[in-house]
Amino acid sequence: MNPLVVEQVTVAYDRKLVLEDVSFSVPEGKLVGIIGPNGAGKSTLMKAMLNFIPRMHGNVFVYGKPYEKQRHLVGYVPQRNSVDWDFPTNALDVVLMGRYGHIGLWKRPRKEDVDIAMQCLDKVSMLPYAKRQISQLSGGQQQRVFLARALAQDASVYFMDEPFVGVDAATEKAIVQLLNELKMRGKTVLVVHHDLQTVRDYFDYVLLLNKRVIAFGETESVFTYDHIQKTYGGKVTFLSAAHIVG
Amino acid sequence: MAHAALPGICIAFLLYGQKSLLVFLIGAACSGYIATVCIQFIVKHTRIKEDAAIGIVLSVFFGLGIVLLTWINQHEGGNQSGINDFLFGKAASLTGSDVNVLTVTAITMIITILIFFKEFKIITFDRAFAQGIGVPVSLLNGVLMFLIVSVVVIGLQAVGVVLMSALFITPALAARYWTEKLEWMTLLAGVFGALSGVAGAYMSLIAYVPTGPLVIIFATMLFLFSFLFAxxxxxxxxxxxxxxxxxxxxxxxxxxxxxxxx
CATH class of the missing domain: 1.20.5 (Single alpha-helices involved in coiled-coils or other helix-helix interfaces)
Known part of the structure; x- marks a missing residue:
């Protein structure tokens, strides 16, 4: 059974369609890159799948059941700038938030939750910063804290909204390592991605998106010159596109 | 929020005919809710940003509230009812039963915050994530809003509508300077608020000055001290x-x- 099946998702803001009839189905244990120009609806697609914004039409199935019933199986890493990093809390606390779904309403985190949070911080090499105030972390470190939080949630399917934006080379490498580890553990990960150069190295599958699905499938066969041109409306020059496709 | 509550309280007074915290609470909640809807409507359907929309809506509601308040004072024997104290606050106008209501509300609030602390923390820090892990965000947000409206209504008599929002924000701002933990910040904000309240009320008794401005002055002094010397x-x-x-x-x-x- 495929961990994620998206059927004919359509989203509109004020009658203007921003996503039209988006359907795809992801096999287990794959890293999927969602690629497309600005305004193509990449973040919108993620938010619509997670029910943050209403879908005009369409269904999302997680392991065979509607998403609404399977929320606990889906982990979400929002864009880093979506929260106020001056909030009075430390890195460990933020990662602990990933455990809230397991802890349940109005109960305190147990020792094992703290242990799991510490392990997750360790996995993104942030253990020394556990007690550090989040406003004093660099952009890359903040991104790693967000990833650690998603790990602590222990989901089966992960949605990550632009985790590579504005991070240094070391963090980028750490994120890639983490993605591969998740994949080894049979997790399915969808990543909104901007850098066309790295698509072939990072992802097993790609979803080329521009309001509708231009192409979806294994990177090898789908990430082609023609499809890229079609996705970006011919704005990628011949030379750079040829370079990207390799 | 405090500004938006004023017309609701006035209308509640006009309909009910006398001072009653419960009726005022309902009135304040209604007009607060209408104001929130107006703000969201403006943000959604125009190019106006949220901060500007809040400014527009709140000043209109506040203006409406002042008009109603003046009218009540001139027509309904408002002076006797003490509703004009709502503008600047008069702690001395609180009756014994008001104090009981205050106590019960304060205890209920503290318990609610203790129970849902973890949840309130996550929905204020990262609402989208909270929703994703199945925290009942809209329900908790409703609870939080209800707490805020209750505080506004209850604080109005003591501090007055003009300065209620200052009393909301200033102690919390001051507390932020002393700690990096939300738990301590919440506790400290409460302590700072209480200190300013006691000092302001006491001074107001001695100096025959409205309570609200004095409480705010003490709160602001605490803030300035924190800002400089934390x-x-x-x-x-x-x-x-x-x-x-x-x-x-x-x-x-x-x-x-x-x-x-x-």
């Missing part, structure tokens, strides 16, 4: 640290220079 985030300590660092750097440079000369 150990880590305070301005003075920051300047002293910077000065020491600069001195260190200068003596280092000096040593290098001497080393070169030798």
């Amino acid at each position: 150990p880590k985030r305070g301005l003075c300590n920051k300047m002293i640290r910077r000065h020491i660092e600069r001195k260190k750097l200068r003596s280092k440079q000096l040593m290098y220079k001497r080393g070169e000369q030798l």
